[in-house]
Amino acid sequence: MSRKKITVIGAGNVGATTAQRLAEKEMGDVVLVDVIQDMPQGKALDILESAPIYGYDSRVYGTNGYEETRDSDIVVITSGVARKPGMSRDDLLKTNAGIVKGVVENIKKTSPNAILIIVSNPLDAMTYVAYKTSLFPKHRVIGMAGVLDAARFRTFIAMELKVSVENIHAFVLGGHGDTMVPLTRYTTVAGVSVEELIPKARLESIVKRTRDGGAEIVNLLKTGSAFYAPSAAVAEMVESIIKDKKKILPCAALCEGEYNIKGLFVGVPVKLGENGIEQIFEIKLNAEESAALKKSAEAVKTLCEQVGKLL
Structure with missing residues (x-):
């Protein structure tokens, strides 16, 4: 059985750390791509030289081109400029739309059957760019946001209750940004609703911190x-x-x-399997949750309309 091939585009902090995690978990062979001469080669070699100590046999390659990425099973796109303090995700829109479009055009030629995972910000709009550029079926274009947002939510709940993060199942819907919708009603600690365990005002402050999770780190770093x-x-x-x-x-x-919601990429619970997104789960929302999700989708729509003019 041949190993899977995973390409990570962008060898900055997110891309290189992703490549390291995938290699350590022996998910497959990893190709790290960046436009900066020699940089992905150096990082790939460094990750590869950890293998004897950590005990993995994944191969890790660095490249400045796309030929080495040919026939990738999964392509993770982290390319783009990072947020700086005071910069909104929307400020990134024009620059990163151009970068993501160029990357996807290359991937389409070399790995037409790949599953795309988009990490570049503003996330929902960049996933839309990748979908429109690739013309891949919708189950093979996925945005990474909710897993991260839910992890932040779980972290803050675990800190508040002083319990294991493994006991917490969190639910976050909507766009990746200020309008995301952490659903406290569906968030549980060992099966018990978090609404029963944390006072409402305190829970609201945790929800707010989750929404601002990315900005909090940007401001600290x-x-x-x-x-x-x-x-x-x-x-x-x-x-x-x-x-x-x-x-x-x-x-x-x-x-x-x-x-x-029609024609937009927004955060929803999905079943992820070998074909990519195999099912979208629709859960019942109350009036308040539906209104929050609608507002979030409207914010995503505005970005997609802006980005549509750039494609």
Whole structure:
């Protein structure tokens, strides 16, 4: 049985850490691509030289071109400029749309059957760009956001209750940004609703911190954005696809009527298996949750309309 081939485009902090996590988990052979001369080759070699110590046999390659990526099973796109303090995800729109479009045009030629996982920001709009550029079927274009947002939500709940993060199942819907919708009603600690365990005002502040999770780290780092948790989120998605685990994970998926959303990529719970998105799960929302999700989808729509003019 031949190993799977996973390409990671962009060898910055997110991309390189993703490549490291995938290699360590032996998800397959990893190709790390970046436009900066020699940089992905250096990082790939460094990751490869960890293998004897960590005990994995994944091969890791670095390249400045796309020939080495040919026939990839999964392509993770992290390319683009990172957020700087005071910069909104929307400021990134024009620059990153051009970068993602160029990357996808290359991948379409070399790996026409690949599953795309988009990490570049603004996430929902960049996933839309990848979908429109690739013309791949919708189940093979996925945005990484909800897994990260849910992980942040779970972290803060675990800190509040002083319990294991493994006991917490969190639910986050909507766009990746200020309008995301962490659903407290469906978030549980060992099966018990978090609403029963944390006072309402305190829970609201945790929800707010989750929404601002990316910005909080940007402001602390001053010269970059989060990469440990985002790369962990990508690794979980890749593992569910490669091993056909069929995990239910919140991902940016193309909705065509689900949750009354049409033609937009927004965060919804999906079943991730060997074919990519195998099912979108529709859960019952109350009036308040539906209104919040609608507002989030409208924000995504505005970005997609802006980006549509650039394509």
